[in-house]
Amino acid sequence: MPQNHPESAFDRATAVSVAEGGGAVAELDPGWEVGGGILNGGYLMAIAARAALLGSPHPHPVAVSATFLRASAGGPASVSVTSGPAGRTLANGVAVLSTDAGPALTAQVTTATLGEVPVDWSAHPMPAVPAPEACVAALRPDGVPTPGLVQRLDIRFDPATTGWTEGRPAAEPRLRAWMRLSDGREPDPLALLLFADALPPAAYAIGRMGWAPTVQLQVLVRALPAPGWCLVENVNTEVAGGWTDEDCRIWDSTGRLVAQSRQLARLPR
Amino acid sequence: MPQNHPESAFDRATAVSVAEGGGAVAELDPGWEVGGGILNGGYLMAIAARAALLGSPHPHPVAVSATFLRASAGGPASVSVTSGPAGRTLANGVAVLSTDAGPALTAQVTTATLGEVPVDWSAHPMPAVPAPEACVAALRPDGVPTPGLVQRLDIRFDPATTGWTEGRPAAEPRLRAWMRLSDGREPDPLALLLFADALPPAAYAIGRMGWAPTVQLQVLVRALPAPGWCLVENVNTEVAGGWTDEDCRIWDSTGRLVAQSRQLARLPR
Numbered sequence: 151m152p153q154n155h156p157e158s159a160f161d162r163a164t165a166v167s168v169a170e171g172g173g174a175v176a177e178l179d180p181g182w183e184v185g186g187g188i189l190n191g192g193y194l195m196a197i198a199a200r201a202a203l204l205g206s207p208h209p210h211p212v213a214v215s216a217t218f219l220r221a222s223a224g225g226p227a228s229v230s231v232t233s234g235p236a237g238r239t240l241a242n243g244v245a246v247l248s249t250d251a252g253p254a255l256t257a258q259v260t261t262a263t264l265g266e267v268p269v270d271w272s273a274h275p276m277p278a279v280p281a282p283e284a285c286v287a288a289l290r291p292d293g294v295p296t297p298g299l300v301q302r303l304d305i306r307f308d309p310a311t312t313g314w315t316e317g318r319p320a321a322e323p324r325l326r327a328w329m330r331l332s333d334g335r336e337p338d339p340l341a342l343l344l345f346a347d348a349l350p351p352a353a354y355a356i357g358r359m360g361w362a363p364t365v366q367l368q369v370l371v372r373a374l375p376a377p378g379w380c381l382v383e384n385v386n387t388e389v390a391g392g393w394t395d396e397d398c399r400i401w402d403s404t405g406r407l408v409a410q411s412r413q414l415a416r417l418p419r
Numbered sequence: 420m421p422q423n424h425p426e427s428a429f430d431r432a433t434a435v436s437v438a439e440g441g442g443a444v445a446e447l448d449p450g451w452e453v454g455g456g457i458l459n460g461g462y463l464m465a466i467a468a469r470a471a472l473l474g475s476p477h478p479h480p481v482a483v484s485a486t487f488l489r490a491s492a493g494g495p496a497s498v499s500v501t502s503g504p505a506g507r508t509l510a511n512g513v514a515v516l517s518t519d520a521g522p523a524l525t526a527q528v529t530t531a532t533l534g535e536v537p538v539d540w541s542a543h544p545m546p547a548v549p550a551p552e553a554c555v556a557a558l559r560p561d562g563v564p565t566p567g568l569v570q571r572l573d574i575r576f577d578p579a580t581t582g583w584t585e586g587r588p589a590a591e592p593r594l595r596a597w598m599r600l601s602d603g604r605e606p607d608p609l610a611l612l613l614f615a616d617a618l619p620p621a622a623y624a625i626g627r628m629g630w631a632p633t634v635q636l637q638v639l640v641r642a643l644p645a646p647g648w649c650l651v652e653n654v655n656t657e658v659a660g661g662w663t664d665e666d667c668r669i670w671d672s673t674g675r676l677v678a679q680s681r682q683l684a685r686l687p688r
Contacts (some may be wrong), residue, residue, distance in 0.1 A: 212662075213635040213683045215484030217511050217527045219503045234488045234522060239685070240634065242486050244525050245511065253503060256513050258486045260635050260683070267660030271592060271625070297528070317592055323540060350596055356540070365509065366482040366529050370636040370664060370683050372657055387543055388641055388676050391536030393481075395639060395679060407657050410664060412681055414482045414529070414639050 158335035159302060164227060166200045173230040174201040178249065180224025181298040190299045191364045192347030194247060194255050196340045200242040201229035202259035203248045207236055210339045213260040215368040222254040233245045267373045276401040282328040282379055303348055304330045311355055319357030323386035325349050328379045335373040337402065345382050346398050346411040352386040353394060353417060360418035362394065367413035378403030392417050422438045427604035428571060435498060440515065442499040442528045443470035447491025450567040457490045460633045461616030463516060463524050465609045470498035471512040471528035476505055477606045482529040484637040491523040516641040536642045545670035551575040551597040551648055572617055573599045578622055588626030592655035594618050597648045606644040606671065614651050615667050621655045621688060622663060629687035632662065635680035641656050647672030
């Protein structure tokens with residue numbers, strides 16, 4: 151079972167409990183919204199993964215694919231889980247998270263036990279980015295209201311990718327930021343699910359703003375992250391006809407790749 | 420509905436029909452095996468996608484995430500589909516493909532209507548590869564038995580990525596090959612699901628051979644492919660502790676990116 155930190159806002163907000171008759175129930179915390187009260191997709195994925203872990207002999211989500219059926223706000227939710235065969239190496243389950251409005255998210259959750267995972271080959275070393283203290287905080291110091299998600303995460307953008315905030319869009323849709331939970335809880339695979347969907351769309355970097363709802367998102371967790379900051383890089387590699395990918399990589403504080411994800415999202419035309 | 424070509428071996432082998440009481444039935448064709456009678460995962464995904472399309476107002480799978488629960492052989496199969504909300508832009512369904520041995524694959528299938536999809540940004544132009552005629556055919560001319568899949572696809576490896584076949588492994592786990600269906604049928608989104616899982620593991624390129632069973636695979640179809648050959652590139656970007664990703668890109672004969680996929684797979688230690 152994943153360790154819970156009772157004092158962690160993230161753990162409290164993603165807690166699930168076994169429901170009578172199977173599955174799990176959760177209380178969606180309106181604080182993890184990205185604007186207009188709409189909850190962040192990675193936040194919902196973390197809840198679905200927790201529900202799937204209840205029925206797994208393994209403690210870590212290593213592959214989670216989620217489809218977002220409708221935008222969700224805070225309130226009570228239920229998660230039904232259909233468990234597949236569980237083996238010594240891994241187990242699988244399909245989770246459906248529903249609110250009063252109906253099914254909000256379906257997720258395939260593969261769980262395993264991540265221990266020492268020695269690296270044989272790595273194509274993507276952590277890019278060189280200034281230390282978090284020299285980066286640009288997402289939380290505005292001037293009192294401008296920010297979405298709840300931005301308050302619950304400590305996000306520090308690589309200044310090389312923030313030209314768009316000053317009217318100087320980049321040539322390439324790429325955002326990079328240090329990230330950690332504001333509550334001081336260290337990163338783990340559940341937090342990586344959140345981090346993989348927490349940056350704005352990478353198209354912001356080229357000055358193309360607007361909400362880009364996720365259609366389908368796959369996150370692969372490749373190793374347990376070390377304590378400290380994670381570096382999150384989000385890139386659009388193909389933008390076409392109102393659709394874009396968001397290709398994300400996450401390195402931990404030791405420079406190790408700990409997660410990679412890809413989503414298909416809709417772009418405002 | 421996707422066009423069926425009655426004379427196409429691929430269309431015959433992936434055909435589904437509506438089952439009494441809902442869902443679909445299919446006959447898994449043992450010819451699409453990768454060795455030892457075990458069916459190719461992309462082949463199974465195409466069947467699951469066809470079943471999901473039966474219940475969708477849209478004709479094309481644009482995002483398919485599949486979890487592979489157990490290896491499957493030829494024989495009768497059923498596919499249950501739970502449809503999510505369907506909109507003007509896209510629809511979602513969860514398909515479960517089962518054989519006599521139990522559930523073999525779960526798949527989240529997002530369907531849409533792909534028409535003209537103008538490209539705004541593309542980070543990965545098609546790599547320069549010799550023409551198919553100057554490449555290395557996967558089907559051995561010397562009568563050495565090959566898996567059924569290799570007979571049903573025309574695969575021509577970029578000679579720059581075939582050193583491993585002659586005892587000269589490369590420094591980088593990357594394979595590239597032209598691909599088309601042997602039956603002459605032109606590529607479409609369903610064929611791209613097959614192509615995304617049809618190359619050997621990219622680790623072969625560095626001389627690390629052996630079966631690498633897929634755990635979870637996401638394929639995004641980004642545009643309708645033009646007729647002719649597709650170029651498929653498969654790369655391992657992170658190999659660690661017996662796990663690897665397989666990152667795949669597919670370009671059509673005009674050089675356009677038409678699909679991208681990523682899977683988590685187990686590597687033989």
